[in-house]
Structures are given as structure tokens and as C-alpha cells.
Amino acid sequence: MARILIVDxxxxxxxxxxxxxxxxxxxxxxxxxxxxxxxxxxxxxxxLLVTDIRLGDGSGLDLIAEARPAAPRMRILxxxxxxxVDVAVDAMRRGADDFLEKPFRPEVLRARLERALEPVRLxxxxxxxxxxxxxxxxxxxxxxxxDPLVGASAELARVRDLIDRVAPSAASVLITGETGTGxxxxxxxxxxxxxxxxxxxxAFNSGAVPEGLAESELFxxxxxxxxxxxxxxxxxxxxxDGGTLFLDEIAxxxxxxxxxxxxxxxxxRFERVGGMATVQVDVRVVAATHRDLEQWVxxxxxxxxxxxxxxxxxxxxxPLRSRVDDVPxxxxxxxxxxxxxxxxxxxxxxxxxxxxxxAHPWPGNVRQLENVIHRACILAREDTLTELDLDLPGAAxxxxxxxxxxxxxxxxxxxxxxxxxxxxEHDGNLTAAGRALGIERNLLxxxxxxxxxx
Numbered sequence: 142m143a144r145i146l147i148v149d150x151x152x153x154x155x156x157x158x159x160x161x162x163x164x165x166x167x168x169x170x171x172x173x174x175x176x177x178x179x180x181x182x183x184x185x186x187x188x189l190l191v192t193d194i195r196l197g198d199g200s201g202l203d204l205i206a207e208a209r210p211a212a213p214r215m216r217i218l219x220x221x222x223x224x225x226v227d228v229a230v231d232a233m234r235r236g237a238d239d240f241l242e243k244p245f246r247p248e249v250l251r252a253r254l255e256r257a258l259e260p261v262r263l264x265x266x267x268x269x270x271x272x273x274x275x276x277x278x279x280x281x282x283x284x285x286x287x288d289p290l291v292g293a294s295a296e297l298a299r300v301r302d303l304i305d306r307v308a309p310s311a312a313s314v315l316i317t318g319e320t321g322t323g324x325x326x327x328x329x330x331x332x333x334x335x336x337x338x339x340x341x342x343x344a345f346n347s348g349a350v351p352e353g354l355a356e357s358e359l360f361x362x363x364x365x366x367x368x369x370x371x372x373x374x375x376x377x378x379x380x381x382d383g384g385t386l387f388l389d390e391i392a393x394x395x396x397x398x399x400x401x402x403x404x405x406x407x408x409x410r411f412e413r414v415g416g417m418a419t420v421q422v423d424v425r426v427v428a429a430t431h432r433d434l435e436q437w438v439x440x441x442x443x444x445x446x447x448x449x450x451x452x453x454x455x456x457x458x459x460p461l462r463s464r465v466d467d468v469p470x471x472x473x474x475x476x477x478x479x480x481x482x483x484x485x486x487x488x489x490x491x492x493x494x495x496x497x498x499x500a501h502p503w504p505g506n507v508r509q510l511e512n513v514i515h516r517a518c519i520l521a522r523e524d525t526l527t528e529l530d531l532d533l534p535g536a537a538x539x540x541x542x543x544x545x546x547x548x549x550x551x552x553x554x555x556x557x558x559x560x561x562x563x564x565x566e567h568d569g570n571l572t573a574a575g576r577a578l579g580i581e582r583n584l585l586x587x588x589x590x591x592x593x594x595x
Contacts, residue, residue, distance in 0.1 A: 143167045143258050144418050148178040148192035148204065148436055149220070154243075158191060161247050164578060165254060168418060175199035181337055182208055186363050189257055194228055202228075216257045287481070290323065290330050290418045291474050292467030296459040300327065307454045308334035313390075313406065315451045316429040318458030321508030324429040325389060327458055332385040337425060340384025345377045348393035355398055357414050360405070366415025376413065378405060382422045391451065392419030392432040392443060400415040403447045461510065465583055468499045475514035476526075488518055490526040491590070497528050500587035556590045560585070564594070 145167050149155040152173070159169045170187070172178040175198045181191070182204075190208055194201040205217055219232035219240040229240040241253050290301060307314060308331055316324045332342045350358050357366070361376030367512065377386055388394075394402065405411045410421045428451045437443040473491060480488035503509055517530040522590065559578065567573040575585040 142224070143188040144170070144186055145189045145191060146170050146172065146178065146181050146187045148172045148175075148190070148196065148201065150174055150193065150195075150197040154193075157534045158250070161250050162191075162254065165251060167254075170417075173197075175201075175204060178204055181208070182211065184417070185212065185268070185365055185420060187212065187215050189216045189218065189254070191218045191220065194232060195222070202232060204274065205237050206235040207234055218253060218257050240322075258268050290326055291470050292464060293470055294464035294466040296464040297467055300456060300458060301330075303454075303456055305329050305334055307331070307456075309336065310454075311425055312453040313425070313451050314427045314456060315434070316427065316456045316458060317434075318429075318431060319460050319506055321460040321506035322460055323507050324431075324458055325387060327456060328385070328387045328427045331427060331456075332387075332425075335385070337384050337426070341381055342385050342387065343377050343381035344387040344389060346389045348390035351397075352395045355395065356401065359398070360401070360411050360413055361420075362414035363416040364533060366413070366497060367515045370415065373413070378422050378424055379420060381424045383424075385425045385427055388426060388428040390430060391428040392430045392434060392437055396444070399444045399447050403444065403450060406447075461506045462581075462583075465499045468510065469495060471510055472498060472514060475511050479515045479518040482524075486524055488524055488526060490519060493561060494526050494531055496530045496587045496590055497531060497533065500581070500584040501533050502581060553592075556588070557594070560588055560592065 145162055146157045146570065147155060147162065147169055149158065150173055155171055155173065158173060165480050170181050175196050178192065178196075181187075182274050190205075190212075192201040192204055196204075201219065201560065205219060208215065208217060217237045217239075219229065219237040221229045221232065221240055222241060222243055229242075234238055239253055239257055283558075290297060304327065314328075314331060316327050318324050328344075329342060332338060345359060357370075357374070357376065359376050359378060361374050361379055362370050362372060364373050388402075401411065405422075406426060409423065410419050412419055434443055434448055434452070438445045438448050472495060476488055476490065482488070498510065505512070513531060513533065514526075516532055517526050521530045541588075560574075563574040563577050564571070567577065571585050571589075572582050575582045578585065
């Protein structure tokens with residue numbers, strides 16, 4: 142669809158042009174004189190200018206001469222009286238791309254429109270290619286894009302099952318979970334399992350973009366829409382056309398943008414910032430947040446209608462501390478990513494170190510585990526990671542040698558005795574014994590193995 146400005150001082154001819162053009166599926170803006178035409182052109186965004194040469198308050202030749210340098214990519218079709226060859230030549234000299242002699246038949250007008258708009262269609266194809274290239278570049282820059290959901294726990298298996306069931310539909314999905322649990326990976330798997338897998342996956346972090354720029358980032362902008370807008374830019378919605386748009390940290394979206402997002406979700410259309418043309422898109426929206434959106438709705442911080450529009454299907458991603466069976470395969474993944482020496486040797490990990498990782502509560506979830514393994518791979522002196530290589534927040538620092546060796550032995554003996562007593566008093570119930578000792582059940586299991594207790 143092209144956006145066409147029609148300029149003619151004869152209402153009947155102007156209306157006839159409008160009907161013919163709109164039947165071809167294009168959007169029209171009408172101007173009855175030179176003044177109105179100049180005002181419309183100043184707003185910009187036109188693909189084609191169709192203007193009569195003779196206007197009531199001036200000459201269309203002047204309009205063509207002014208429009209050509211102001212909008213070099215816009216096509217211009219001049220309308221002249223029959224036999225006015227000299228005028229037509231002058232119009233072409235001033236910047237018109239073609240001319241049409243009055244009176245003309247509708248089929249002639251359609252043919253001239255087709256010819257005039259061919260470069261516009263070509264530019265549209267180029268814009269689509271640029272959009273696809275931009276999406277591909279973004280995916281290549283995201284080092285985590287190819288990663289699947291890694292884990293062997295029953296909790297993660299339930300997440301995978303829900304993804305596989307909802308993927309074939311076009312319903313909006315809300316992914317919830319603590320920071321660092323891998324919500325974007327869930328969104329990517331959802332996209333890959335859907336009929337849109339061949340289309341783009343475009344991510345937008347609502348909390349990482351300043352409020353003043355968020356609307357332009359989401360919906361794009363026209364040239365001149367604001368200071369610094371030197372060219373038209375496509376927003377994330379257009380970049381995701383035919384694919385999936387992932388809106389991360391959706392709770393951070395400003396209230397005015399929540400309104401525009403709701404309309405875009407309901408109607409699948411929107412206007413770019415500074416533009417008048419309506420853009421139609423086919424996008425599946427997947428949102429994510431670590432906030433309690435229901436509480437935010439009750440507090441008036443998030444629109445209730447938008448919440449229900451996004452929350453058609455909800456996927457809760459469990460924290461890492463509740464799926465410790467996923468720690469070993471995740472460690473293997475991160476060792477493969479970061480644990481290769483310059484000479485090609487691969488780092489391993491001891492059983493004790495792996496047990497310590499499984500016992501850790503991981504408040505930062507998978508992202509924190511990745512950080513710990515990455516750091517350990519950089520600083521490790523040997524080819525196998527041990528407990529001493531792991532910088533676990535809250536863990537006791539490694540004790541120095543010699544002067545305090547006896548003290549360490551005493552503390553280890555006291556710890557062993559306390560654990561034995563607590564487990565015995567609670568008849569082997571590790572949950573109850575851990576509660577009595579003030580530690581998590583997983584940490585108690587690790588210490589049992591450490592002291593050789595059953």
C-alpha cells in the first residue's frame with residue numbers, strides 16, 4: 142500500500158482520482174489548492190504526488206520544483222491539459238517522473254500509477270531485506286540465541302510440555318519467573334516449536350530503554366518525527382512481522398505505552414511515531430516479567446485489560462534451587478562454552494565441586510551459575526575445577542594451611558557430630574534435620590556426603 146497525495150482544484154476530478162487510487166488499495170490525502178498541498182507535503186510520508194499543473198492559487202510546476210529536493214524518493218505524476226507537451230516537458234524538467242494528459246480513462250491512470258510506484262515497491266522489498274538482515278544481526282550478536290532449554294528435572298519437563306502444547310496456537314503467552322531463570326530461552330523454544338519458526342524472533346527489553354525512546358523502538362518512526370530522526374526507522378513490531386515479538390520485563394513499560402501496546406495487540410495495527418499511515422502486522426507476542434503482575438494490577442501500576450490480553454497462557458519458570466537436577470547438565474553446558482584452553486584441553490569438575498553447586502541456593506538462578514562457572518574457568522590453575530575454584534557467595538572461604546589445621550579438624554569434627562545427632566533425632570528425615578540445623582535440605586545432603594555419612 143502506497144500513500145498518495147492528490148492535488149487538484151476541481152472537486153469532481155479530485156474525487157474521481159481518489160476513487161480510482163483507493164480501489165487499487167492505496168491510501169490517499171486530498172488537497173484542493175497549492176497552500177493545502179504544501180502543508181500536507183511538510184508533514185511528509187508520501188510515496189507519490191499526483192498534481193494538476195493549473196491550480197486556483199498557483200502553479201503545480203512550482204509545487205513540483207519545491208517537492209523534488211524536499212522528498213527525493215517520492216514519485217511525482219503531473220496532470221496536464223491535452224496537447225500541452227511543452228508544459229509536460231517543463232514538469233519533467235522540474236522533477237516530475239511522468240505526466241498524464243486530461244481527459245484520461247481509469248485504466249490509463251492505473252497503468253501510470255503502476256509504473257510510477259514500481260520504485261516504491263522495490264524500495265519496500267529492500268526495506269524488508271534490511272529488516273531481515275537487522276534481525277539476523279541481532280540474533281548473531283546474542284550468544285545465547287542457539288541454546289536450548291537445558292535440564293533433566295521434572296519441573297523443567299513440565300515447562301517443556303506446556304510449551305509444546307501452546308506453540309501451535311497464535312495466543313499471547315506470559316512467562317513469569319525470578320530473574321535469571323531463563324525466560325528468554327523459554328520464549329525462543331516457544332518460537333522454534335511454533336509455525337512461525339521460519340520467521341524472525343525479535344526481543345525488546347522494556348526496562349532497558351528510556352521511556353522517551355521506547356515508543357520509537359517498539360513502533361518505529363518517520364523521518365523528521367523528532368530531533369535526530371534523519372530517516373524512517375522500523376520498530377520491533379515491524380521487524381517481527383511474520384514471527385514472534387518477545388517483550389521482556391513487560392511490567393516496566395510506561396502507562397502511555399501500555400495503551401498503545403493494547404491497541405496493537407487488539408487490532409494488529411499501529412502508526413509509527415510522527416506518521417499517519419497505518420501499519421498492519423502479523424506478530425505473536427510473548428511477554429515476560431519477574432514481577433507479580435496481578436499485584437501491580439491491583440495497585441493500578443499495570444493496566445488490567447492489557448494484563449488479560451497478554452496472559453492468555455501463562456508459563457511459570459521454576460527457580461534453579463527447586464530443580465537441582467538441572468545443575469549438572471547446565472554445568473556441562475557452561476564448561477563447554479567457557480572451559481576450553483587455548484591448546485584445546487577441556488576443563489572438568491570434581492564430584493565434590495558439583496555437589497557444592499547443587500547444594501547452593503542460587504538466588505541469581507541460571508545466570509548466576511553461569512557467572513560462577515565462567516569465573517572459575519578463567520582462574521582455574523588445574524584442568525579440573527574443585528571447590529576451591531568456586532566463588533560461591535555465602536560460602537566459607539578456603540582456610541589457609543598449617544597454623545589453623547588443628548582448628549579446621551576440630552570444626553569439622555563438631556560439624557559431623559551435630560549433623561549425626563540431628564539426623565538421628567529426626568529418624569533420617571533430612572528436611573526436619575536441616576530445619577533444626579538451620580540449613581537447606583540440599584546443603585545437608587552435600588555435608589552428609591562430605592563427611593562420609595549415610
